[in-house]
Amino acid sequence: xxxxxxxxxxxxxxxxxxxxxxxxxxxxxxxxxxxxxxxxxxxxxxxxxxxxxxxxxxxxxxxxxxxxxxxxxxxxxxxxxxxxxxxxxxxxxxxxxxxxxx
Amino acid sequence: xxxxxxxxxxxxxxxxxxxxxxxxxxxxxxxxxxxxxxxxxxxxxxxxxxxxxxxxxxxxxxxxxxxxxxxxxxxxxxxxxxxxxxxxxxxxxxxxxxxxxx
Numbered sequence: 001x002x003x004x005x006x007x008x009x010x011x012x013x014x015x016x017x018x019x020x021x022x023x024x025x026x027x028x029x030x031x032x033x034x035x036x037x038x039x040x041x042x043x044x045x046x047x048x049x050x051x052x053x054x055x056x057x058x059x060x061x062x063x064x065x066x067x068x069x070x071x072x073x074x075x076x077x078x079x080x081x082x083x084x085x086x087x088x089x090x091x092x093x094x095x096x097x098x099x100x101x102x
Numbered sequence: 103x104x105x106x107x108x109x110x111x112x113x114x115x116x117x118x119x120x121x122x123x124x125x126x127x128x129x130x131x132x133x134x135x136x137x138x139x140x141x142x143x144x145x146x147x148x149x150x151x152x153x154x155x156x157x158x159x160x161x162x163x164x165x166x167x168x169x170x171x172x173x174x175x176x177x178x179x180x181x182x183x184x185x186x187x188x189x190x191x192x193x194x195x196x197x198x199x200x201x202x203x204x
Contacts (some may be wrong), residue, residue, distance in 0.1 A: 093142070094144055095125055
């Protein structure tokens with residue numbers, strides 16, 4: 001299992017549009033068989049800072065996600081809204097250990 | 103609902119002990135009625151970097167967590183193992199919206 005924690009900072013005025021684009025991307029993503037969670041969070045102290053929490057069954061599911069039309073649409077739409085390059089951390093889950101807990 | 107994303111960097115040689123302490127803290131935390139998720143992750147590219155993903159029903163649940171014996175024990179044990187102060191980001195979930203999805 002792979003968990004990607006992605007930090008994104010958008011430019012002033014683009015938070016609303018970014019949320020809309022993330023909701024659309026998530027709607028497609030959670031229908032992918034290899035995606036177990038896809039959480040979209042907004043920093044309580046900085047409305048321009050977002051965290052995506054993406055849980056994949058395995059590496060191939062993470063690769064597959066990047067080939068989907070919903071991901072490509074999201075990536076192309078949000079790219080010009082970013083205040084700086086997004087930071088992605090790829091993690092191994094220590095706990096919970098059971099697939100069913102994700 | 104509140105999601106805390108916490109980045110922790112431990113000193114060389116303390117990753118194993120840190121994982122053990124986090125498992126113990128998690129075992130107590132997931133029994134708290136106000137905690138919906140408590141994920142412990144290790145960076146695939148840096149075994150000394152960990153991410154905690156803690157989901158609370160509300161602010162009072164987050165405050166309550168810090169008064170528990172398992173949290174206090176964890177905090178005191180891991181404090182000297184940290185390579186730098188931990189960074190905590192408090193977030194609002196955009197999606198999923200339903201409590202049952204957490």
